[in-house]
Amino acid sequence: MAGNFFNVECPDCENEQIVFGKAASEVACEVCGHTLARPTGGKAAIEGEVLETVEAR
Ligand SMILES: [Zn+2]
Numbered sequence: 001m002a003g004n005f006f007n008v009e010c011p012d013c014e015n016e017q018i019v020f021g022k023a024a025s026e027v028a029c030e031v032c033g034h035t036l037a038r039p040t041g042g043k044a045a046i047e048g049e050v051l052e053t054v055e056a057r
Helices: none
Strands: 004-011 016-020 035-038 049-054
Touching: 016 035
Parallel strands: none
Antiparallel strands: 004 016, 004 049
């Protein structure tokens, strides 16, 4: 199964950013640097609000 991408809203600055669902390293907000996802060994833990799931294709 291919990993999904998530459209995540930063809780600090409301920037919307696409985050890979299986990110292998921390993903920071491009605007304010807030951590949006951190690796957990499998699926990434999403720290912001997931607005929608974007299917990989
Ligand atoms: Zn931000």
